[in-house]
Amino acid sequence: MAAKLSPSEQLAYSTVRIECELQNGQSGTGTGFFFRFAESGGVHVPAIVTNKHVVAGAKKGRFIMTLSDRDGNPIQQSHHAFIFDNFEHMWIPHPEGSVDLCAMPIAPLLEAANKESKKLFYVSLDKSLTPSVAELEDMVLMEEITMVGYPNGIWDQVNNMPIFRRGITATHPNLDYNGKPEFLIDAACFPGSSGSPVFLYNQVGYATKSGGMTIGPGRIKLLGVLYAGPQHTVSGEVRVITIPTQNVPIAVSTIPNNLGMVIKASKLEAFETFFEGILENERNANKAIQPTQ
Template sequence: MLSAAEKLMQTTVRLECLLQNGKTSTGTGFFFSFEVDENASIPLIVTNKHVINGSTRGTFVLTKRDDAGEPVVGSYEHIQLDNFESLWLKHPDPNVDLAVFPMAPLLNGAEQAGKKFFFLPLGETLIPTSEVLSGLGGIEDITMIGYPNGIWDIRNNMPIVRRGITATNPKHDYNGLPIFVIDCACFPGSSGSPVLIFNQGGYMDANGNLNLGGTRVILLGVLFAGPQHVAEGEVQTIDVPLQQLSISLSKIPNNLGFVVKAQKLHDFRAQLLARA
């Protein structure tokens, strides 16, 4: 039986894209689902628009599951799809760097071929309501799961977990946009990583009350960008880069990341239901 932490490590997927210019890039996606009713859901992969923009072919890796419904760690399959960018539904707001990939056709095809894959989607119930946000302190420990610099446990198809804190209050819109800032090491390939509050055994609420026992999981948002400064000292805000480029200009991460708020995922529900 998987622990809470082990379950979270089964929520992400490494994305590899072949771009129109012939270069290859990597990014992070995570599994998510909208519940339609008690018997139906819409399974998705969530990432950033800029991760899949300009991609002609995409590849991701899914872990196989056994007849008991458990993951077969180390046994997985590469899924390769052409016209990759066209398979994603992009958020209509240009200020919201989110895109979703409906998984139902892929899963139905796999089932018909006798293949079973294991993944654990994050759900709508993990997106904080205004009431949940009001109960958070200004500074919270955060967990980010993904594939920085494309690094992963290739033998077991496992991601890399990083820890940090909220650098701005997630209750507020940073600079008037539906984003907040985290203090966490954010490197190429981390784009699309889920940013969560993950507490085991206890946590302190905004009023200083200690809550003991149980596990708290809150999906705060999705990493999409971060400020960097160049060697000359100029500060620039850029999309978390997808590629390792041979350039003479040194860009140094500030160990800060910009995160689009998870509430913006709600905006996809109506679009997906209309397509169903």
């Protein structure tokens, strides 16, 4: 991560606001985050990760990235917009149909910006931030979490910055909720939050499962990706729906109950395997890889 920024500032630059124009003419927003896949031998595949349902049916897409100065620092209020046609088909779906994740390699975008003498600033997450089995086992049931994204599409447009939300884990992140590779968080999850990375973020010290307390440096771990939330209808029926990308009238009124469903970060491993193949094929051509910074 960038050395001159605080941990929370680095997290802010790890996300991107995704705008979609759908086939039916409606528009929606979601959240994506930068991830460095298949890092090996000084190269990697840079990509953006979001939910499949965020880009489903999108004929056009748009997102904005912050520019960087010569010293590698972000230039506030200086941005570059990327606009795409046939947006849905630019994303690689997770190989498991039931896992609501997809990824888009962005090396061509970085190269295009570089040809225009523009350097982009962003902070990529990587697999070192995903918790190990031992780390998950040592977590307590109620951990503090931070979610970064664009609820209801809200953002600091002038500075191209996301919104931070705080909450707690509502089920243990080491357990598969209802047998699926996911867990629940207690946090406000609104349209536009789909694809938001969910972090275990302790700024100073944290409790361990054994009842001890770790004092000193905090910890940041990528626990997973928000994709859905249980809601109840006005008649009291509980339904689980994907967090929508837009605010539209629906026939049955649903009321969020401030719970979110999070896909475990371990499911990103499938993309590691996929992009390792891309890296091998493109290593000599140097088209899909970027030097590790």
